[in-house]
Amino acid sequence: MSARVMSVLEDMAPAVEVYSIDEAFLDLTGVSHIHCLETFGLQVRQRVMRWTGIATGVGIAPTKTLAKLANHAAKQYPATGGVVDLSCPERQRRLLRRVPVADV
Numbered sequence: 001m002s003a004r005v006m007s008v009l010e011d012m013a014p015a016v017e018v019y020s021i022d023e024a025f026l027d028l029t030g031v032s033h034i035h036c037l038e039t040f041g042l043q044v045r046q047r048v049m050r051w052t053g054i055a056t057g058v059g060i061a062p063t064k065t066l067a068k069l070a071n072h073a074a075k076q077y078p079a080t081g082g083v084v085d086l087s088c089p090e091r092q093r094r095l096l097r098r099v100p101v102a103d104v
Contacts, residue, residue, distance in 0.1 A: 004052045012044055023071075025064055041083035061086040069095060069104050 002021050009016045013026035026044075034040045041058035048056045059070025060083070070084040073095055077084075086092045 005048055005054060005056075008048050008051050009044070012047065025067060037085045037087060038083055041085065042081065045082050056082065058083045059086070060084065061092070065104075066092060069099060072099060072104050 005022075006016065006018055006024060009024050009026060013028060014031060015027035015029075017025040017027070019025055028034060028037075028040075037060045041060055044058050045056050048054055057071045057074035059067045059072070059074055061067040061070045066086050069092075070086040074080050074082050074084040084095075086095065
């Protein structure tokens with residue numbers, strides 16, 4: 001099943017780094033067709049669900065550590081719809097104040 005998820009991700013991004021059996025980082029550097037990262041995150045969730053039946057959380061951020069924090073928040077807070085974008089430094093600060101580092 002993990003291979004199917006990774007295959008879906010590879011179809012959606014030019015570079016995918018498989019981090020573990022159930023985690024990957026997508027590098028969107030230079031991608032010009034994505035205008036809203038949250039919308040893209042929702043599309044990733046929907047496509048993975050459609051092709052594998054697996055619910056995912058999507059964390060978007062400028063660094064891998066912040067992306068893991070965003071993913072943690074996407075899973076913890078249902079109001080996010082499963083996608084958290086931490087591109088904005090103010091959003092990063094707000095979330096960093098709320099979540100103990102050990103939780104990430």
